[in-house]
Amino acid sequence: MTLDGATTEVIRSYLLSAAEEMRRTLIRTAFNPVIYEVLDFGISLYNRDLELIADAPGLALFLGANDYAIRKGVEYVGEENLFPGDIVLMNYPYWNSAHAMDVTLFAPVFAPDEARPFAYTCLRAHWMDLGAKDPGYVLDSTDMHQEGLIFPGTKIYKKGKLDREIVELIRFNSRMPDLVIGDLEAQVASTRTGERRLQEIYAKFGAERFEEATQRILKHGEMTTRRALESLPHGTYSAEDLVDDDGISDTPVPIKVTVTIDGEGMTCDFSASSPAVRGPINVPFGLTETICKFVLKSLTTPHSPSNAGNFRPLKVIAPPGNLFHAIYPSATFTLWTSHLALELVYKALAQAMPDRLVASSGGDVPGFMMVGTNPETGQLYAVSNNDPVGWGGGAAHDGANATNHLSGSLVRNTPIEVMEMKTGMFIEALELRADSGGAGMHRGGVALTRRIRFRSPGEFLSVTKKTKTRPWGLAGGCEAEPNAMLLFPGTPKEKRVGTYRAAVEAGDVAVCLTGGGAGYGRPFERAPVEVLEDVLEGYVSLDAARDVYGVIISDGRVDERATEELREGRR
C-alpha cells in the first residue's frame, strides 16, 4: 500500500458525493411523489468487481438491495456485452430483490481508453404502474405474472442511444405512462450524473490510485464493522413470529430465524421459516439479505455510509423455495413480511444482548388508504397514510411514543388538513392511547387511536400483517397492545381486521389502533415517580399504575407506603 490515509479519505468523500449528486438529481427530476417525498429509492456505486463502494440513503430497506441485483444483472447480460453508454433496466423480482414496481437501472462506467468498466452505477426507484393486475397495490396475487411487466436485464440505452421500442413497450404496459416514463428519464439523468462524476474522479486520481483507494475503503468498512462486532456476544439464537396471513387464506404464516455470532461474523438462517405461500408475501432473497444488512449495520456502523466491506462478515441462508427465498413463479408483491422479519432478527439477538437491544415495537407499518371520487370535482382520488407505532423500551430508556416503524422511519404521515381536503375522511380524534405501551422498568412507547368518520362513500383499505400476535417484551417487560383496525364499531357490521378492503358509506366509522412498544424490565422496578409522571401525562392509567406497576397514586402524588406494601406483597 502506498496510498496515504488522507488521499484515500479524499477519494472516499468524492465517491460519496457522486452518489449524493445522483440522489439529488433523482429527487430533483422525478415525477412521482413516492420518489421525491417518500424517498422510495436506493442508489449505489460499485467497483469493477461489483463490490459496493459508496451509496446514498433513500429507503432504509433498500440498503444494499442493489448488491444482489447488479450481480444477477451483469451475470445475465454478460460483462463482455457491456459497452460505454449502456444502461440496463431490470425488475425481475427474484433477481432484483423487490416487487416488480421497483425498477433498477445499472450502467457500466468506462475510462476513455479501457476495455473493461472500472465501475458501475446502480439505482432503483418505485414506479407508479407497470401493468400489474390491479392499480395501486396488489394484495392477493398468486404468481409473478399478475404483478406487472417484467424486464430481466434489458438495455434501454445501447452505446449511449435510447432504444425507443423499449420505451414504447413500457408506455403501452402502464396505466400511468407519463409518470413512469418521466421517472425513467429522471433515473437516466441521475445515472449519467454518477457516470460523469466517476469518470472525473478516475481521471483525477488515476487508475492505480482509484483501485487502491477503493480496496482501502472496503477494508476500512470491513474493519470498522469487525471492530464493532467484537463487542457482540458469541452464540446462536433463534426467534419466531407469525405473519397474519398470506393475503389468500386466513392462516397465520410462521417465520423463524436462527442467528449465529462467532469469530467469523454474523449468520442469519431462515431455513426453518414457512415454505413459499400462495399469496404475495414471499420475499426475494436479495431483500432477505437486505433485512440482515440493516440489522448488522445498525449494530455496528450506523453512522457511516455503507460499503461492501461492512457486509463481508455477514452470511444469510434461506433455501430456494423458502418464504425468504422466493423463486419463480411465487408472488412477491406485498413486502410487509420484511417489516416483521426485521424485528424477528432483532428478537433473536435480543436474547443475547438484552441490554443493548430494545423490546418489540408495534411490529409493523399500519397503513390505510381511501379511494373515492371527489363529490365536487368528480375526480378519482387515492390517498394513503402510514401511522406510527410505539417503539420498544430498552435498558437505558423508555420506547418512543408514536413514531414510524424502523423499516421506514423517515417517511412522514399525511396531515389531517390534507387528508380532509382531498378525501371523504373526517378525523374525529388522533390521540395517544393510554396503556397501549407494554409496561416495564422502561415502558414501551404508547401508540395511537385514529378515529375516522367518512363523509362520502368510497373504498377503504387497511394494510398490516401483524395484528394477531402481541409485541414481545424484553428482560421481564410486558407485551404491548397489538395493531388493529376496527371497522363500523358499535354497529352490526362491526369487524376487527388487519389487511382488508371495505366499501364505506357516509357516516361510517373506522378506528385505527396502532400497536404499542413492548416494555423492558419488570414493571415493579420502575421508579414510582416515573409512573406518577406517566399517569399525570395520561400515558398510563391510574388502574394500570396500581395493577401492573404496583404504584398507588392519590391526589396527584405517590402514596409511598401503600406502594411499598403493594409491591412487597406481590414480589
Next chain:
Amino acid sequence: MAETKKRFRIAVDIGGTFVDAIQFDGVEGSVRLAKAPTTPGQPYEGVLEAIRRLGTPLEETDIFVHGTTLGLNAILERKGAITGILTNEGMRDVFEIGRADVPPLQMYNFAYERPAPVVKRRHRIGVPGRLDAAGDIVTPLDEDAVRAAAAELAGAGVQALAISFLHSYKNPVHEERAAEIVREHFPQLPVSISSEITREYREYERTATTVLDAYIRPIFEAYVGKLKQALLDKGLGGRFLIMRSSGGAMTSEVATRAPIFTVMSGPSGGIVGAAYIARLLGRDHLLSLDYGGTSLDASVIENMDPLVMHEATLEHFPALIPIFDIRCIGTGGGSIAWVQEGLLQVGPQSAGAVPGPIAYGKGGVEPTTTDAALVLGYLDAEAFLGGALSLDAAAARRGMEERIARVLGTDVLTASAGVFDVLIARTVGAIREITVERGKDPRDFSLLAFGGAGPMIAPLLAREIDVVDLIVPNVPAAFSAWGMVMSDLVSEFSQTDIRRLSDAERPAIEAGFSVLEEKGRAALDQQGVRPDEQVLEHFLECRYFGQEHALEVPIAMDMETADIVERFNTLHAERYGHAIADPVQVVTLRLRAIGQLAKPSLRKLPPATDPADTALVKVRDAYCFARRQMVPFGIYARERLAPGHVIQGPAIIDEGTSTTVIHSDQRMTVDEYGHLIIRRHAA
C-alpha cells in the same frame, strides 16, 4: 422617514463568541467595526459594550438594526417559557406525534429516543369546536370549555399559550374567539395564535410554529425591552429594528408581536450583504460561504436574489416562517481531526469554543482544523484575532504529531495538509450537491467568503471547484452585521388557497391578494413607512396537479393567467428538469411588503498610488497547496491595500480578524470597492 436624516446607521450581530457592531457613516460612506465578547447571561450587556467600543453618537444615529439568535438559543437549550396548547377536542396529541418521522441521521437507530415534548401533555387541552376543510363550522366553539381550559392551564403555571385549531388557516374564527376569551379572563397570559402567525395549511407545522413563538416570547420581550430602554437612555433617537430570518427588518414593536420571525436573524444579515454584493458587482451566480468557529454555512444566490424558503427546521421542529435557504455543510474551525482504521477523518465532532482547539490552551487535547492551520503557517500565533488571543503553536504541532501524523505514519506537515485535503474534499462535495440540486454547475458561480475563517479556506475551494472567481468582502469577520445595515423594512403575509390556476379562478385569487395587500400596507403604515416608500411584491406558489413540490412564481397583478402558467412552466423546467402539460394548481398566495429605506451606498475608493509592496509587512513560511510544500508567503496588511493592487500568490492578506490565503497558482486583485478578487493564475 419624514424626519431629517441622521448621519449614522448601526448594526449589531450577536455571535457565539463575539458581538459584532458595525457603524456606517452616511456622510463619509465609510464602515467601521468593533467587537465585544458575547455575554450569554445578560446578552444586552455585550451589545451595549460593543456599541460603546464603536463610539457612535446614538443621538445622531438614524437606524439601529439588531440580529440576535436569542430565540433560537432558547429553543436549542430548552430555556423557553412553560407553554400550553389550546386546540380541538381529540387533537391535543398532534403536537407530540408530529409527522412521526425520525431524523435522517437516525435511520438505523432501533433505539431512537424522541426529545421530550416542549409542551407537556397535561398542558395541552382540546375543546369542542370544529371546522371542516372548507372552513365551515361543523361544531360550534364551546366557549365555556375554552374558559375552563384557560383557567386550568393558568392554574397549572403555564406562562405562555399557543392556540392552534384545525383548518384555521382557512377560517380563523374559532382561534380568534378563543384568544379573545383567554385575554379577557387572563390578561397577563401571553397568547400566540396560529392564524396570526401563518395562514398556511398542515396542522402540525402550524402548531409547532405557534408553540415556538409562545415559548420564546417572554424571553424575547424582556430582552428587547431592556435593550431598547438602555439605548433610549443613551440617547438613541432613530428607529430600533430587528432583523428577520429572511432578510429585511421590522420595528421592535412588530418583532415582539411574533418573535418567531427573528429566530435566524443573525445569519440572514450575511445573505442580505451577499445579495447586495452580487448586485453591486453584477454576479448572476453567487455562492456565499460563511465559515465560523462552530459551523460552515453556504447559500446559493441566483439572479442576485437569495432563495427564501417558507419552512424552517429549528432543532427538530418545523416552523412555517420565511427564511433564507442557508445550508449547514460542515462543522467550523473547531472540527476535530482523527484517524479511524487508517483513514483520516475531520469532524463531525467539534471542539467548539470550549475547550476549543489545542492551540487555544483552554484544555482542548484533540487536534482541530484550526490547529492544522497553525501548523501550515496560515495563522499568526502572536496576533490571532487582532491580538485578542495568543495561540500555542507548539502544543498544536505536538497534538497533530501525536494524534494524527504518527498514527498515519507520516510527518506533521503532511498530516496537517491532509486535514485540509479532507476538509476541502468534503466541502467541495457539499457545494456541488447544493448546486446540482438546483440543476446548476458550480463552475458557473462566484464564491463570496466571509466569517472569520472563510477567506482562509475559500481559496482552496475555489481552486478545487474552479469557480469563476472568489470575492473576499471588507470586514469579512463581521459581514453579517454589515449586511444588516443594508436592510429594508419587510413584512410577509401568506394564505394557503388551493385552487386551479385559471382565468375562472382569477377573481378568487385576486380577492385573496387584496386581503394580503391590506395587511401588508397596514403593517408598513404601523412602522411609519410613507405610502410612496411602500412596495408590494406578489408571489404565487404553484404546482402541477398531483405533485407535491411547489414553486414560488413572482407575478405582477396585471399579468395574464396564461403568462403566469408559462412562467411557472419555465421555472419548473429550470428547477426540476422538466415541464409537463398538466393543469397548474395554486397552493399559497404570498405577499412581501417592503418599506424601502435609503440604502447606504458603498463608496468607490481612490486607486492605489503606491505599489502593492508597500503593504508587505513580512514574509513567513506557509504551506502552498499548489506546490504542496512550505514556501515563503508575503504577508500583506489589508488596510494598506487599495484598488488596482495585484498580488500573485503565494501571499497572505492579514486584517487581524481574518486571514486570506492565496496560493501560488492564484492571483488577487483589489477592486474599486476594496474587495479582494481572487482568480486562478499561474505565476
